[in-house]
Amino acid sequence: MSKIFKKSAVRLPSLAEDRAITAAAKSDPDAQPLTPKQLKSMVPVRALSGRPKSENKKVLVSVRYSPEVVAYFKSTGEGWQSRMDSVLRDYIEIQSRSET
Template sequence: MKKKLIRPSAKEDAAITKAAKSDPNSRPLTNKQWDKVKPTLTRGRGRPLGSGTKEQVTLRIDSDTLAFYKSKGNGWQTFINLLLGEIKKESKSIKLVEKKVINGNLITTKSKIAA
């Protein structure tokens, strides 16, 4: 069952604020102080925020290749992303792979038949 939030009335809110301001050990934060606090607040429950740099795509992969990566357990998509990132860093390697694909040296017999 969902809990209901009970909001104080304007009169009750004023009394609470007055009591908080009068307590020297518990002063309410100023707007300037809140601006410093807000960026450091952590999220509560739910899915964690992403990095904001990833993009969701649809990709068709052979079932045996997909099964291999999924067999690695949780984080298999991140693992694929890391591998592709490493290939990207090794620009010479990617150029060699692209050259083999263009020349038809990397295409398997199964792929040649389908084409």
């Protein structure tokens, strides 16, 4: 059987109570109000969460490789896609040197 609970109404402090609370907070040396400079430098938490943004952004593409190539790189373990990218970058570097 469910019980019905009455919600307690939120009671805002009176002006005198609010002043007393504010004065008590300001008198606490460990809980001083933030300065305008500190407030301006604040950022939302969601902006700080997650992986840091890379300066070297990569492009998402769909490419078909032969099964042997994929099997080889996967067999090298974690980071196989980064290693594949490195091999392709090395190829570009070699090709660009031979063209000059």
